Amino acid sequence: MGLLSDPNRRRALTNLLTRLNTPLCIVCYLAGVAWFMGLAFEPFTLRTYMSENAMGSTMVEERFLAGERALVTAREFAAQKKKMGGMPVDWLVKAMQARGLEVFTQSFSRTLPFPDENKERYMVHGTNVYGILRAPRAPRTEALVLSAPCTPGSSNNQAVGLLLGLAQYFRGQMYWAKDIIFLVNEHDLIGMQAWLEGYHHTNTTGMSWTPLEGRGGSIQAALSLELSSDIITSLDLVLEGLNGQLPNLDLANLFYAFCQKIGVLCTIQGKLQRNDWDSAAGYSQAVQTMLLMVLKQASGRPWGDHGLFLRYHIEAASIRGINSFRQYKTDLTTVGKLLEGMFRKLNNLLERLHQSYFFYLLPSLSRFVSIGYYMPAFGLLAAILLLRALDLWVQLGSPAPGTEDGLVDGEQVRPTPFGPGVLSVLTPLIISHLTGVALYTLPIMAQQTAVEHFPVSETEAVVLTAIAIYTAGLALPHNTHSPCPSVRVLSGEGTEEGWRVLKLIAIFYMAVLLGCTALINFSLGFILALTLVPVAAFITPHVPRVLSALVMVLLSPGSTLLFSIFVYQELQEAPITLLEGWNLFLSVISQGILDHNLYGSLVYPLISLLVYPCWLLLWNILFWK
């Protein structure tokens, strides 16, 4: 710090930073992107390992043999489901009771803010059925959950069959130290949300449900099972939960360890791991897997029924059976053995899973990138904002270029630009935030009016209102410049210092916003930083207006979402046309709003209330007069 206390050397450093500011920013950006892409390169990543001692060695022998019987149960369940035209509650209650469980039901209902066109539901009524296997040795203090969603149509019957088969098998064992809750939830996430809220007696989303009558203490871990075919070729592990939360890495390690032991193909993001990391194809596979994880995590929505458990500090994952055209097939007995093994390991836990990482990215199931490795990529991007802020600060401090000792003089000069400057930035700040509030509230509030006046459905009305408000925000900068000249003079608008102060504030705002977002949900923070930071760095009123405006719109949060959709589809190996992409874009927006209303996902409010206003500030600078 002696370097900075010496005015001469300090001046030299500041000069260097201001002189080299643009090249430094470009270098930081490129380095950040390169660092991120390097994360998937195998020599730079760590091999996963089991941190939790209690789950360490895989000594137990799995004895589950009733796969065939589970299939029979599954068929019976399917027949009953077809007969009832929904969830066969009574049959399930009887089936669970016959397996020696304590059975309870919970009914719930929820009216969505607007119809969900993807799943075709609006007023949802349903029933969850769950049975508790009481541990002989524990006084109902801890529990594990195995859940299978009851979905309409012919999917997921095998999961329920296997769940019942496992219940029967587990009931005959003496070694359980934690209660095991077997849950069949209706209406996938809505049912799960109702059950979890009932279990913890909270109500965060305004759903109505009947209180639960049986509980098993604090839930330590949960697995959600999705199986739709009698035989499977591989098992896919889904980790991404609400708001980008991830379960402890040990849960993924446990799954991987048992897949290796039992000899089941296991994938993550539906991508099989390749062994040739040094070839281009191997690296590209790892990058694709990691990018998929980043995109899914950034979306902030639960990607399986497990996703809602994470809010309650319950480590959870979904296991999805995939039946493709591979040669190697696995039957239900093997899947049952895998689950038996996992549950016996979880049963051994002395503490909640906490030893391993909670923040990680997975380029494959056997390799992980921890928070310490991926954060520098974001840090490099965030450094650009700080560099620009420093540059602006110095510029604001030395109004007349060439004056000696800018900082000492700056002390005396500073009040001049700041007096009107602070006032001048207040107007755009407030107006852009009000736009954000409108974007957050109006789509749902105005859907009724929109439906009456335009020939659209409620869902379309919501989405289109959101897009309309978003676009209308772009017109605002012209209007924020008040026509009344007295106000303009008073607020000091239009001065050179005015936009600098505004930009300084916008840059700091963005740095704090993105920094906090990246701490909670790295993927979202990184993707936003990738597009917003260049805009923030280079926007001034003096750049060519039309071209810059085009670039800014292309790099706005809304367009980022659109690009992400295309990239996601590309990575899923299901490319789409522009029109399909646009339709998907609309449905993703409606899903985002629904996720916020139904499960409390925070991405929509974050974007509309904070990120979008921040971007509008930059837009304001571009059109500064």
Add this chain to the structure above:
Amino acid sequence: MTAGRCTAALLAAVLVCGLTCASTAAAEEAITEEYESISNANEHVQAQDDYARSQKRREITEHDDDQNEPPPSSSSSSSSSSSSSSSPPSKDYFKEELVIRPLSSGDIYASFQFQTRWDTDFFAPGKKVSHYRLFPKSLGQLMSKFSVREMHVSFTQGYWRTMQWGQPFLPAPPGAELWVWFQDSVADVDGAWKELTNVLSGIFCASLNFIDSTNTVEPTASFKPLGVGNVTHQRFLRYAVLPREIVCTENLTPWKKLLPCGSKAGLAVLMKSEKLFHSSFLSLAVHIRPVCQDWGCKGTAWELRQTVNVVFDLHTTGQGKREWSFFKMFSRTLTEACPLATSSKVYIDVTDNPQGELFELNPAAPSLTQAVVLGDRRTYAVYDLMASGTFGLLRSLNVLLRWKTPGNFSTQVDMLRPLLHGERYVAGYGLQTGEIHTLIYNNHPYRAFPVLLLDIVPWYLRLYIHTLTVTSKSRENKPSYIHYQPSKDRLRPHLLEMLIQLPPNSVTEVTVQFERALLKWTEYTPDPNHGFYVGSSVISALVPSVVAMDTIFPESSYFVRVYTEPLLVNLPTPDFSMPYNVICLTCTVVAVGYGSLYNLLTRTFQVEEPSPGVVKRLANMIRYLRGVPLL
């Protein structure tokens, strides 16, 4: 019939002492009328218990003695005690019994009770009791050293499932429970309690020494003395629960050593630890209390009851078959009674099978008896181990129950609806606050009754007592009596006692919010992420009986104590691992960096003149003195 007469007399005696207790209680603390009835209830349970048991086990009178010659040593004991003025010499009896009850869930409930009674007074002035025959010396010495009037200790593994199993004979909370009434002569109760817990910890090989002021309370109403005596001020009562205590063979072995025959003969041979611990529920208990020596209650006798309550899960241990036998459950059979016992009997509950159409017992029971247990009339098949015919030709008794209707194990468990039932859970998420919900079910179709709820919450859950709500049928239910003792950090727990009237056929919900305290870093357990236990709350009540009982109890209610499940609560826990150190280190670095940066930003800089040399300064001083301008 002698049994009936004796019971009535015993009952009268107990009721008398119960009334005296109640009146003193009323004098000491002016609480509501209902409260008194509850405090009486404790006496009732005793009466009830004695009543039921004495009906079951016919009699304890002298005519058994001819079978059981006391060993020669006993003559000396009787001679030594005959010096005291009491007309019968200081006698001691030992009785053992086993009650087996098939539960509606398909499980088997076996309840052992070993009762030792000694007609002596530990606290008679000028007399030191030093000769022990049947009564365990370790416990006797403990009683006299610490002036204990009554002691109840239990070790339990698993949780009693009221909804499936009904009411137990002797309820016990998961973990270890200890409650002790001291004599009113004890000046330093806390000191005696501390020493006593440490001694008991040694006797039972349990962690009772972890009982300290942070988990000890003095309940005002929930735990009244069960024996004779007139001290009812809670100053002499200490109650503590260790919900985390794990019961193991190391507790069973010292427990068995307290028996006169050890595990060598009598019913105790059935207690093989690998079978007992392979069960759904196991509770070991020791109860000591003073009882009346005779019907007139002229002198007190000491009664030691050792019980084992165990529930076997036939579903997992019996390969899905419903048949059971002694050998299958205990991997032993009975060959003899304890030679020191005056009575040794096995009772098997055959209430569901009055005509023998459902199942049959092999060998067939020599006799049947009826008793009212917990408000329900039960029929028992009795095997008297003292009778020579019981063991048959093989000299071994292996009672076997065979179902007449063949077929599979019906696991169709219909939930029972016990009249009183409680459960508890923690609501909310996150590590800052939470809410404890206690649900109390009154399943009686038309009778309302009051219950006493006792809640002990450790200090690290900071209860917000102003958020306490009691609701029944979605209406506020104001408790008629509330005793709340706030916690002191690191010193004592919260104690909350309430008397709540339960409307018929209702669920009463008691909620209270709490904040989770941040502990000091040395106060965390070695496994902080496991969570911290909150002991069971205790619900005590006089429950109206469904069975229309005959003449004796006009009120026809019986005392029930229900323990809820303990809670496991996570407290905010630092990450005691490598990342934690990294964070600490990073924060230090950031703090240093921030300090310097802040310093730079807030300081004004000026170029300092290079300091003048010594000569120049000297010259300047001279110039200053001379009044000449400085250099």
